Amino acid sequence: MHASTRFAREAGVDVIVQAAFGNKDWFGRVDVLRKIAKPSRLGDWSYEVFDCKLAHETKAATILQLSLYSELVGAAQGALPDAMYVVPPGETFEPERYRTLDYAAYYRYVKSRLEAVIGANGAATETYPEPTPHCDICRWQRECDKERRGDDHLSLVAGINKLQRKQLGIWETTTVAGLAAYPLPIPHRPVYGSRESYVRVREQARVQVAGRESGTPVHEVLEMTDGHGLSLLPEPSPGDVFFDLEGDPFVGLSGREYLFGVALPDGSYEYRWGLTADQERDAFVWFVDLVMARRAEHPAMHVYHYAPYEPSALKRLMGRYGVREDEIDAVARTVDIKKTKKTAEVHPTAVFVDKTGPSSEEQADALYRLGDWTLFEGVNAPGPYRAARDLLLRIPPRLADGTTVVSAYGEDTKSSFACVLRDTSHAARQIGLRQRSTGQRSQVR
Numbered sequence: 001m002h003a004s005t006r007f008a009r010e011a012g013v014d015v016i017v018q019a020a021f022g023n024k025d026w027f028g029r030v031d032v033l034r035k036i037a038k039p040s041r042l043g044d045w046s047y048e049v050f051d052c053k054l055a056h057e058t059k060a061a062t063i064l065q066l067s068l069y070s071e072l073v074g075a076a077q078g079a080l081p082d083a084m085y086v087v088p089p090g091e092t093f094e095p096e097r098y099r100t101l102d103y104a105a106y107y108r109y110v111k112s113r114l115e116a117v118i119g120a121n122g123a124a125t126e127t128y129p130e131p132t133p134h135c136d137i138c139r140w141q142r143e144c145d146k147e148r149r150g151d152d153h154l155s156l157v158a159g160i161n162k163l164q165r166k167q168l169g170i171w172e173t174t175t176v177a178g179l180a181a182y183p184l185p186i187p188h189r190p191v192y193g194s195r196e197s198y199v200r201v202r203e204q205a206r207v208q209v210a211g212r213e214s215g216t217p218v219h220e221v222l223e224m225t226d227g228h229g230l231s232l233l234p235e236p237s238p239g240d241v242f243f244d245l246e247g248d249p250f251v252g253l254s255g256r257e258y259l260f261g262v263a264l265p266d267g268s269y270e271y272r273w274g275l276t277a278d279q280e281r282d283a284f285v286w287f288v289d290l291v292m293a294r295r296a297e298h299p300a301m302h303v304y305h306y307a308p309y310e311p312s313a314l315k316r317l318m319g320r321y322g323v324r325e326d327e328i329d330a331v332a333r334t335v336d337i338k339k340t341k342k343t344a345e346v347h348p349t350a351v352f353v354d355k356t357g358p359s360s361e362e363q364a365d366a367l368y369r370l371g372d373w374t375l376f377e378g379v380n381a382p383g384p385y386r387a388a389r390d391l392l393l394r395i396p397p398r399l400a401d402g403t404t405v406v407s408a409y410g411e412d413t414k415s416s417f418a419c420v421l422r423d424t425s426h427a428a429r430q431i432g433l434r435q436r437s438t439g440q441r442s443q444v445r
């Protein structure tokens with residue numbers, strides 16, 4: 001246990017924040033310890049564990065985490081806490097109470113299995129930092145990312161999944177470079193998935209390797225095939241709308257869509273802020289009316305967006321405010337340019353790019369630079385990071401000259417990306433149609 005935690009605990013303070021506890025194998029930093037009137041080795045009091053979460057629903061992993069904290073606190077104070085608490089986001093911050101003993105048997109079972117796997121009792125066990133959703137917020141992200149990149153690990157191939165990596169391991173192919181050079185046609189029948197899916201990740205790896213070897217971005221537009229990829233996209237219409245929403249799920253109990261952005265084929269960009277509930281409602285009504293008006297004039301128009309967030313958010317807003325109920329079905333019938341059930345993997349099967357995104361190290365460096373700049377220059381200073389700082393502070397981002405970045409935002413976001421993709425796909429379709437007759441393969445660098 002950390003010395004300052006012991007000092008605070010033995011002094012009997014009512015609340016201890018970020019208390020550190022540990023033993024030879026386990027360590028935890030408890031968000032909040034609260035004093036209760038239950039005797040322990042400390043005196044007439046003891047402590048219970050509270051954890052503050054950003055998730056609206058408490059997951060099993062949280063209960064396991066709290067069980068570990070309660071066990072460590074129980075060992076330190078000589079009395080297992082009766083209850084443990086999760087404080088969810090929202091407005092009331094009313095803690096959820098969980099009885100410690102209700103979960104103790106399951107906790108002991110999971111813990112003993114984990115200890116057996118990782119060799120916590122001294123047995124050497126080899127592990128590898130396989131990527132998981134937790135990596136995004138893990139303190140070891142930088143180290144693990146570095147190790148994967150050093151190993152040229154297969155997880156760096158965009159769009160590859162775990163079973164494909166397992167299969168490739170069986171085929172003794174464990175690096176991006178190895179996959180890029182894998183023979184085609186695929187010589188073996190895979191146990192997991194189809195041969196085509198391995199052609200796809202092999203080609204993806206090849207383009208990524210070409211990109212890193214040439215030092216310039218590389219992309220290829222694939223041969224056009226009716227009923228697949230970009231050829232599934234509808235014909236362009238002058239009434240098309242490219243829609244992007246920015247939301248914050250932690251505003252109030254149900255979140256807020258705080259910026260509605262629409263890029264139009266003529267290059268213009270329109271937007272509405274939804275910083276308050278009234279503004280959000282007005283922005284929703286504005287968007288639905290805009291789409292209905294354009295549809296009346298151009299019946300073949302479509303609403304394009306990138307990834308499935310936008311249509312579900314529109315339906316949520318209709319339910320929340322009880323407005324535009326008759327129109328919502330027509331408006332929320334959209335084209336997900338990335339992937340929808342209707343258009344069946346429009347994007348990933350259509351274009352290979354060599355970009356797997358900045359490394360976590362680069363992202364962390366950018367955040368550190370932003371933090372340094374804010375510390376040294378002050379929150380009101382003009383400069384290169386001002387827009388990012390404004391976004392972090394949840395205020396409408398401004399540029400150094402005081403104007404908002406909304407106009408720049410319109411040129412730089414998913415709605416515009418969708419617009420570019422639609423036009424690219426239309427051009428590609430035309431190229432594909434021409435080349436199909438001459439037998440050429442389209443390649444753009």
Ligand code: SF4
Pocket residue numbers: 128129130131132134135138139140141142144145
């Ligand atoms: S970053 Fe964290 S969660 Fe991801 S592999 Fe490494 S240790 Fe595990």
